Amino acid sequence: MLTLEATCTTLSDSNAKYLAKVTDLESRSRWNNIRIIGLPESIEGPRPSSFFSQLQFDILGKDVLSSQPEIDRTHRALIGKPVAGEKPRTVIIRLHRYQQxxxxxxxxxxxxxxxxxxGSPITIYEDYAPELMVQRTKYRGVMTELxxxxxxPTQLFPARLSIRTKDESRMSFSSVSEAEEYVASTRTDSP
Incomplete structure (x- = not known):
């Protein structure tokens, strides 16, 4: 029984280490990706890379992008195509240059x-791995309080919170509980 427990502990530790490694590798593979939410379905036509490159240039303007961004590939989120009246799928774009x-x-x-x-609002976000999004989402409540x-507050990669205080100094938190403790102490210090 002791041997079995030791083996399970070893396997559990190895599994956690490999899961963290896979999440890190997936996050790195998404490093140049962005997500665009709110674009109608099937507007991209037969050449989506060209369409989305021109779209970003038109939306953001010449003062931000000196030329159309190079796009390696683009696709819609891998879920079923929505029926009429439902929200359109997210567009995922892999840009060739990280700086762009x-x-x-x-x-x-x-x-x-x-x-x-x-005439429709759209939003552009970074593309993160699902496991990383779960970790980052945990900070929403405490960010609202801050x-x-x-x-x-700002979120740093992968899932850390940094704040700039009123006296312009920076503080960093590696867990939600640390940030919540800071919020509680700040509330009690305020008159």
Missing amino acids: KELIIREARAKRGRLMFQ YKLGLR
């Missing part, structure tokens, strides 16, 4: 809620 991806993401954050295509306190 960063420019696009930075501008999309600055214009959040103001990017439009044919915004209410007048602080400026």
Whole structure:
């Protein structure tokens, strides 16, 4: 029985290590990807890479992108095609140059809620692995509280929280519980 328990412990540790490695590798393979939400189905036509390259150039403008971004490949999210009236699938785009991806993401954050295509709002996000998204989503509640306190939280890769305090110093948290403790202590310190 002791041998079996030791083997299970070893296998469990190995499994956790390999799961972390696979998540890291998947995240790295998505490094140049962006997601666009809100674009109608089938607007891209027979040449989606050309269409989405021109679309980004038109939406973000010449002042952000000096030329159309090079796109390696593009596709819709791998779910069933929606019927009429349902939300369109997300577009996933792999950009050839990481620097262009960063420019696009930075501008999309600055214009959040103001990017439009044919009168419909669209949003552009970074593409993360599903396991990583679960980890990052855990910070939503505490980030809301930090915004209410007048602080400026940002999420760092893979799933860490950083804030800029009112005196412009930076603090970093590696877990949600650390951030929640900081929020609680900040509330009690406030008059």
